[in-house]
Amino acid sequence: MDDRERRIVDVLIALQPGEVTTYGDIADMAGYPKHSRLVGRILQATEIEVPWWRVVNAAGRLVPGHEGEQTKLLLEEDVIIRNGNVKSAPYGRFSGF
DNA sequence: CCCCTGACTAGAA
DNA sequence: TTTCTAGCCAGGG
Numbered sequence: 001m002d003d004r005e006r007r008i009v010d011v012l013i014a015l016q017p018g019e020v021t022t023y024g025d026i027a028d029m030a031g032y033p034k035h036s037r038l039v040g041r042i043l044q045a046t047e048i049e050v051p052w053w054r055v056v057n058a059a060g061r062l063v064p065g066h067e068g069e070q071t072k073l074l075l076e077e078d079v080i081i082r083n084g085n086v087k088s089a090p091y092g093r094f095s096g097f
Numbered sequence: 098c099c100c101c102t103g104a105c106t107a108g109a110a
Numbered sequence: 111t112t113t114c115t116a117g118c119c120a121g122g123g
Contacts, residue, residue: 023105037119040104055104063104 004032008042012050018077018090022058025093060086060094 001009007030015021023036032038043052053073056062062070062084071081079094080087088096 024107027105034106034118036105037103038105041120042104044104052104057104058106061104065104 004030004035004038005042005046007031008035008039009046009048009050012043012052012055013048015051015054016091018079019092020054020056020074020079020086020089021093022056024058026055054092056086056094062086 008026011026011029023039026039027033027035030039039055043050043055052063053066053070054077062081067084071084074081074086074089077090079089080096086094088094
C-alpha cells in the first residue's frame, strides 16, 4: 500500500454518518485532484474497513451492483434517495438541508 | 508497448 | 435532459 492509497483511506474512514461525498471530493481531500478513478479502484480492492456506502459519483448515482445494500445503509443515516440517486444528505457533498 | 476496461468527471453537443 | 468526448489513473491481457 503506497502513500496515496494510505491518505485516501484516511479520508474515507473519517467520513461520518450522514456525510455523503463523491470520488472526486475524496481525491481532493486526500491531496490528489483528478484521481477520482483511483479512489473508486481502492474502494473496490481494499481489505480495510471503510464506509464505502457514503461515497457516490458526482451525479449522486449509487454504486453499481450494490444499490440495494447501499440504499438501506444510507436511509439509516437520514439520507434522501430517489430513483437510485442520492437527493440530499445531512452533511457532505450532497448536503441540502 | 498497445489496447481495453472501470465503484470517475467536467464540459460540449 | 441525455449523450458524447476528452482527460484521468491503475490493472490485466
